[in-house]
Amino acid sequence: MAKIDFGGIIEEVVTRQEFTLDKAREVLKDEVIAVIGYGVQGPAQALNLRDNGFKVIIGQRDGGKSWDKAIADGFVPGETLFPIAEAAAKGTMIKYLLSDAAQMMLWPVIKENLNEGDCLYFSHGFSIVYKEQTKIVPPENVDVILVAPKGSGTNVRRNFLDGSGINSSFAVFQDATGRAMDRCMAMGIAIGSGYLFPTTFQNEVYSDLTGERGVLMGCLAGVMEAQYNLLRKNGHSPSEAFNETVEELTQSLIRLVAENGMDWMFGNCSTTAQRGALDWAPRFRDAVVPVFDQLYESVTSGEETRISLESNSQPDYAEKLQVELDAIKNSEMWRAGAAVRSLRPENQGK
Numbered sequence: 001m002a003k004i005d006f007g008g009i010i011e012e013v014v015t016r017q018e019f020t021l022d023k024a025r026e027v028l029k030d031e032v033i034a035v036i037g038y039g040v041q042g043p044a045q046a047l048n049l050r051d052n053g054f055k056v057i058i059g060q061r062d063g064g065k066s067w068d069k070a071i072a073d074g075f076v077p078g079e080t081l082f083p084i085a086e087a088a089a090k091g092t093m094i095k096y097l098l099s100d101a102a103q104m105m106l107w108p109v110i111k112e113n114l115n116e117g118d119c120l121y122f123s124h125g126f127s128i129v130y131k132e133q134t135k136i137v138p139p140e141n142v143d144v145i146l147v148a149p150k151g152s153g154t155n156v157r158r159n160f161l162d163g164s165g166i167n168s169s170f171a172v173f174q175d176a177t178g179r180a181m182d183r184c185m186a187m188g189i190a191i192g193s194g195y196l197f198p199t200t201f202q203n204e205v206y207s208d209l210t211g212e213r214g215v216l217m218g219c220l221a222g223v224m225e226a227q228y229n230l231l232r233k234n235g236h237s238p239s240e241a242f243n244e245t246v247e248e249l250t251q252s253l254i255r256l257v258a259e260n261g262m263d264w265m266f267g268n269c270s271t272t273a274q275r276g277a278l279d280w281a282p283r284f285r286d287a288v289v290p291v292f293d294q295l296y297e298s299v300t301s302g303e304e305t306r307i308s309l310e311s312n313s314q315p316d317y318a319e320k321l322q323v324e325l326d327a328i329k330n331s332e333m334w335r336a337g338a339a340v341r342s343l344r345p346e347n348q349g350k
Ligand SMILES: NC(=O)c1ccc[n+]([C@@H]2O[C@H](COP(=O)([O-])OP(=O)(O)OC[C@H]3O[C@@H](n4cnc5c(N)ncnc54)[C@H](O)[C@@H]3O)[C@@H](O)[C@H]2O)c1
Pocket: 037, 038, 039, 040, 041, 042, 060, 061, 066, 096, 097, 098, 099, 100, 102, 105, 106, 123, 124, 126, 148, 149, 150, 151, 152, 153, 154
């Protein structure tokens, strides 16, 4: 593995130059890769694998949206698209990409269809680490590995198509065949990862649950709403409040952060903005520390898992979720956002 200096700490990563796609093809040449679940990660990883020349079949509940999507993507019922149990039995590498709650519910079906020497693959440490809640304990005669793309499946596919890639973390939980690590790194490269960095199942799930509840999604949504509401309360128009809170971030400033870091973004704003941002950053940082402490505790104690499994196992979870998502979509802030997006030059006339 290549050694890279991450801010003074040396870590090992696997790059595409080092573990080439050809090497991945060699390692996985005899594998039938069964992708179980065709929601968000399933299609992205399955299509990237298929485009890279690997043998891929899909296991999905018969009927319904995801089954139809697999057909629309060129998978053929009875040839490359099967009910879950059948696909799991046919596969030598079983990519368990049902929702985390569905993984718990369908585990008896998967377990029954695992053969000696198979490889059970996850894109999250969730099911294995919280085994007291999920009851997912793989038999000892299979490999258990993880490749977790650090981005939405939508970008796993989009970045593959535009020639870039989403970075993934990887880990081996159980090595029954002596080939688990090779299978794991090969799969990480085969799905189109930009590079791979090592983790453990536990570190992956703790950091992932924290990140998505924190800065990446929950915290982001919360602070945006707080600032928008503040500006509105003080008489600013919806367009002004939205532009100053979201649009400028996504269309301008965060792109500069992505390109060259926070100091580079600061450096491309006025000295007035820099002074204020430098002064206020520590105040915001210190204000949220207690909330982040609570969050990490809730993750490591298994409370976040309990909440997630309980709500996402309800038969009407999808409808209830849609009500909550629609409430965001239909709020003044995000209706203002839709109007602002429609005015982007590239969206004019659409
Ligand atoms: N969504 C992402 O971008 C993303 C990113 C990184 C890791 N992950 C991980 O990848 C895995 C898959 O996540 P996802 O977001 O793609 O899943 P998802 O929520 O899109 O669901 C995947 C599939 O599960 C099926 N499913 C749901 N309930 C079912 C049930 N009761 N019986 C049978 N099938 C059922 C659905 O039909 C769907 O096709 C999870 O472990 C997740 O944490 C997801």
